[in-house]
Amino acid sequence: MSIVNRIKHAFTRTYHAWALLFSVLLCLILITPSTFAKQQFSQEQVEEILFHIHAYYVEDLPLSHIDNSNFEQLLSQLDPYSKYLSETELEAIFSAANGRYTGIGIEVEEIANRVVIINTLPGSPADIAGIEGGDKLVAINHQDVTDKDIAYVSKLLQKAEFSIIQVTVERKTRQLTLALRRQEINLESVTSLLLHNGNGYLSLNGFNNNSYHDVARHLNKLRIENGEPLAGLIIDLRDNPGGTLTSAVAISDLFLDAGTIVSTQGRFYDANQHFSAQQGDILNGAPVVIMINENSASAAEILAGALQDNRRALVVGTPSFGKGSVQSLIPVGNGTTALKLTTARYYTPSGRSIEGIGIEPDIILTKQVLSHLSKSAIMAGEQTAKKEQLARLDSHLTDARKLLKKH
Structure with a gap:
């Protein structure tokens, strides 16, 4: 009996129950790199994981000669977003999807072989302690991490024995060591500001299960503050690592009257889906500008691609990250651990796969221009942001208005 047949026979008892428990997401790429960590698996676990790969993985991999001796070799063939999740990692994903996060509140990126803090979550221990974007991580609990990657740093933070974590950062020519207490943080994924000329600014930091309602609430608040419908809207998706597929589809639908939002294609039946917009545009056709950069990924790219392909928004910035796959x-x-497996590729309304390519902006803005238009400067108000840069945003809204009239 082949390995696949043996797996099917062994797993038939529970397959139908498990199949109903799938949760679809678009990986948050900036939290941890999704590589398949080395793990000791029992024969039963090997057979169960092989069954799932055979049935659901986006590509058909040869499994006929796989056993414990070459199991790791098979896992190395999976894409970087497929991963075995421990109980702690699984809980972290569900918490993030529900707008919660337990930790110290830093967003990091690998730059020139160093783990660099690119942002702190508002009101988090890191934010309150004064950690800044650009700080380089030096040590966690006095353990050197200068030559380590994000996965290693993440594991140190997750497995910290005590709730107080000693974090050492390098800032310019000096080092700072701060004691930060891990705590549960509510992730506010949406912030907004009313600009002059009746234009609104909406910043999305992620796509969780609350983001759709948060976007609608902020848009209503901006309309009330303006005293009339918004003249235009800027949606800032820079440094947005993504989130859930359902959130990306629902938010896209807010701005579309009709048309395709996104489609997914995979090997098993339920991986092939087509999402269409329902009638009703929350802005009644007012022009939209979407800002992206190289760290805008997954769900952020779905929103940008949906509005760009439907000629509903003008996309400005630099090309996005290029994550065009869906994980289940x-x-x-017993359900306390899981396999995060790439089960489909997604395609924009025009049929584009952006995997490894990203969304190409309609108008390219240099990184220098984007740095002047930092989220913090905009949210601080027009008095502190550079007036010429805000005028540039208004000009993009004018361009978007002309584009919409042509179509």
């Missing part, structure tokens, strides 16, 4: 969470064993 598949319970393993």
